[in-house]
Amino acid sequence: MSQAAQLNVFLAGVEKRAWHMARYEVRNDDDALDIVQDTMFTLARKYGDRPVDEWPALFFTILRSRITDHQRRGTFRERFFGWARSKTADEVDQAISDLVDEGVVDPLDQLSVASDVSTLDAALANLPERQRQVFLLRHVEGLSVADTAAGMQCSEGTVKTHLSRALASLRQQLENPAS
Amino acid sequence: MNNEDKTDSLGDLARDLRARNSQVPDGVAERLRVMRQDAVAVVDKPRRTAGFWIPAALATSAAAVLVTIALVPEPGPGIEGIEPLPVHLAADELAAINDLDVLEDLEFLAWMEEEASSAASG
Numbered sequence: 001m002s003q004a005a006q007l008n009v010f011l012a013g014v015e016k017r018a019w020h021m022a023r024y025e026v027r028n029d030d031d032a033l034d035i036v037q038d039t040m041f042t043l044a045r046k047y048g049d050r051p052v053d054e055w056p057a058l059f060f061t062i063l064r065s066r067i068t069d070h071q072r073r074g075t076f077r078e079r080f081f082g083w084a085r086s087k088t089a090d091e092v093d094q095a096i097s098d099l100v101d102e103g104v105v106d107p108l109d110q111l112s113v114a115s116d117v118s119t120l121d122a123a124l125a126n127l128p129e130r131q132r133q134v135f136l137l138r139h140v141e142g143l144s145v146a147d148t149a150a151g152m153q154c155s156e157g158t159v160k161t162h163l164s165r166a167l168a169s170l171r172q173q174l175e176n177p178a179s
Numbered sequence: 180m181n182n183e184d185k186t187d188s189l190g191d192l193a194r195d196l197r198a199r200n201s202q203v204p205d206g207v208a209e210r211l212r213v214m215r216q217d218a219v220a221v222v223d224k225p226r227r228t229a230g231f232w233i234p235a236a237l238a239t240s241a242a243a244v245l246v247t248i249a250l251v252p253e254p255g256p257g258i259e260g261i262e263p264l265p266v267h268l269a270a271d272e273l274a275a276i277n278d279l280d281v282l283e284d285l286e287f288l289a290w291m292e293e294e295a296s297s298a299a300s301g
Contacts, residue, residue, distance in 0.1 A: 004222040008215060015211045020200040033210055040218035048222035117195045124196075139193035140200065170189060 007048055010055050011040055014141075018063055021136055025067045025129060026074075035070055039063045060137055060151035116174070123173035131166035134159055 001009075015036060022032035039062045047058050124132050130152065137148045138159070149156045203211070 004219050007222055008219045011215045011218065015215060016203045016208070017197065017200045019203055019207060019211065029207065033207065033214075036211065037214040037218075040214055041221065044218040044221040116192055117199050120192045120196055121199075135193075139190065140197045142197075167189060174189070174192075 003048060006052050007044060007055070010052065010059075011043075014056070014059060015040070017141065018059070021133075022063065022067055024124065024132060024136075026070055031070060035063065035066045038066050042066075056141070056143055057147040057150040060141065060143065060147075061153065064133060064151060064153075119174060120170065123170050126173065127166055127169055131162045131169065134162040135166040135170070138163055 018036050018039065019032050022035040023029060026032055026035065039059060042062045043055065043059050047055070050058065124135065127135070134148060134152060137143045137151050138145070143151065145156050145159050149159045152159060152162075
């Protein structure tokens with residue numbers, strides 16, 4: 001199989017979950033798509049000739065970097081140009097839903113939770129960003145501790161610490177979803 | 180429920196989440212497919228090596244030189260009524276012009292001396 005065909009298979013297997021992962025952080029479907037697109041192109045252009053088993057760690061390293069860039073740009077825009085524009089009704093609604101997502105679980109949302117996966121999804125949204133990313137890379141993507149550390153650009157010890165805290169928090173939230 | 184059971188159930192949930200996150204709306208799936216094809220096409224393109232870039236750089240430099248030559252204006256005529264200086268005069272020719280001036284001065288001085296002596300004798 002050619003390198004391009006292998007890359008196609010790899011990206012096809014990971015692209016949808018990458019979109020979800022980006023969406024957890026940027027909370028916007030189109031922005032998440034832009035981030036995944038940028039990640040795909042960067043992987044293909046810079047690392048397309050690297051061994052296939054290096055791609056997962058490289059892909060998620062790039063993805064995480066692009067998410068961080070996006071958040072920094074958003075923070076910059078908000079800090080320096082936020083005062084210059086008035087918010088539309090949709091933006092106000094989005095801001096309110098973001099506030100709710102940050103930490104407080106709306107009882108109405110709880111009623112709409114149909115399954116344990118949805119509960120886990122909601123619990124993940126309440127985790128700090130790095131704990132959430134470590135959990136997703138390690139347990140959802142199935143990366144090794146070393147690859148997760150490479151993807152997060154931190155030490156393996158830091159990965160274990162974040163993961164331990166994430167698991168404790170998730171367990172606590174899953175046992176008592178209303179808290 | 181002990182810790183091991185909790186971890187197992189969390190692992191099961193993570194697997195379910197993985198399966199759930201492998202699904203996206205149709206519109207998103209289509210856009211992802213197009214993006215993937217575009218990205219994979221980048222790998223298919225042959226990389227340009229030094230064998231391409233060196234001749235390309237030489238050709239660009241040659242073109243720049245030609246354009247520069249074409250755009251530099253021809254020296255135009257001088258100010259109306261005044262012939263432009265002949266720029267091809269050599270250094271010794273310029274020196275000869277200076278010598279002529281000196282010679283003219285010497286002739287004038289000799290004439291003055293002659294006049295003065297003839298006035299004295301006359």
